[in-house]
Amino acid sequence: TSPFRIVGAHTDSPCLRVKPRPDGGGFGWRQLGVEVYGGALLNSWLDRDLGVAGRVVLSDGSAVDVAVHEPIARVPQLAIHLDRDVNDKGLLLDKQQHLTPVWGTGAAADGDFVNWLGAQANVSAADIAWWDLCLFDTTKAALLGSDRSLLASARLDNQLSCWAAVDALTAAAASETTSVIALFDHEEVGSESASGASGPLLSTVLERLSALRGADREGFHRALASSSCVSADNAHAVHPNYPERHEPGHRPLVNRGPAIKVNANQRYATNAETAAAFQRACERADVPWQVFVSRNNMPCGSTIGPLTATALGIPTVDVGVPQLSMHSARELCGVHDPIYLAQALSAYFSE
Structure with missing residues (x-):
């Protein structure tokens, strides 16, 4: 069985998710109960026009996708006149008390949200059994800067890497390896779910692919032993206002290519071998590359990379596009780096 060349990424981003019984409010305001998902920069969700998107499950078990791109809700910040010390002492937000958005005026009543949701989904409210819905900033992605060298958008971490993986797979030349992209959910909350990187999805798919090619269990493990994985998840670009937060010798710059994360x-x-392999892919694609290492006194986050390497025993390299404002409702990266990443991944698939 041919070895696998895998690119893994995650589809989820920190956000505000609508609770199962969201109707509430007071003092003439109607509000939506939300739960904070992942490690969001909470202040970035204040004073933004928020839409609603996700999936509605009906009583017969069928599902309907919903995306309302209109301003529906808003988390209003307290006026400075009522919080005089905010600029000196910093903004303190209680997740339960201060992040409940307003979405209308008048008296709140049970059933308000489900009735509105039914109209948006073109289904009867009585048929709605459950939902997985989140709020999102309705501001569209935009090119930024006098030279249009920056991209501002929600969810760059990590749908940018998902796009690069798909683009790379479709552009890759034929090779003797089996190219796979694995896009997981729930990375921002630990990856422990049926659709997360800690679940059995990837290993099951790889084993079934091997079986389709006539491999037995031994052949499958031989294929794994000669396989490799690129875990693609955005990296921290050096922040011009906080350069001291970055390790001096390993501070990625925007528009200088993907960063190898160590x-x-x-x-x-x-590790050294997987880093060298990704470096070769960048060089074949004529793509610049960088290195990211955290400060010793400022531990970094993690990715699906260690989970995949541990579960499957596949040598893995962690890479990512440098960005600012990670986990904000609106993030920032260079316009060239997503393309650089896609080109490098395509060269990796084509090896």
Whole structure:
């Protein structure tokens, strides 16, 4: 069986998710109960026009996708006149008390949200059994800067890497390896779910692909032993206002190519061999590359890379496009780096 060339990424981003019984409010305001998903920069969700998107499950078990791109809700910040010290002492937000958005005026009543949701989904409210819905900033992605060298958008972490993986797969030349992209949910909350990287999805799919090619269990494990994985998840670009927060010798710049992410304590799965392999892919694609390492006194986050390497025993490299404002409702990266990443991944698939 041919070895696998895998690119993994995650589809989820920190956000505000609508609770099962969201109707509430007071003092003439109608409000929506929400739960904070992941490690969001909470202040970035204030004073933004928020839409609603997700999936509605009906009583017969069928599902309907919903995306309302109109301003429906807003988390209003307290006026400075009522919080005089906010600029000196910083903004303190209680997730339960201060992040409940308003979505109308008048007296709140049970059933308000489900009735509105039914109209948006073109179904009867009585047929709605459950939902997975989140709020999102309705501001569209935009090119930014006098030279239009920056991209501002929601969910760059990590749908940018998902786009690059898909683009790379469709552009890759034929090779003797089996190219796979694996786009997981729930990375921002630990990956422990049926659709997360800690679940059995990837290993099951790879084993079934091997079986379709006539491999037995031994053949499958031989294929894994010669396989490799690129875990693609955005990296921290050096922040011009906070350069001291970055490790001096490893501070990625925007529009200078993807960063190879290294952590000696295995928060990233990169080792010398996998780093060198991704470097070769960048060089074949004529793409610049960089290195990211966190400060010793400022531990980094993690990715699906170590989970994949541990579960499957596949050598893995962690890479990512440098960005600012990670986990904000609206993030920022260079316009060239997503393309650089896609080109490097395509060269990796084509090896």
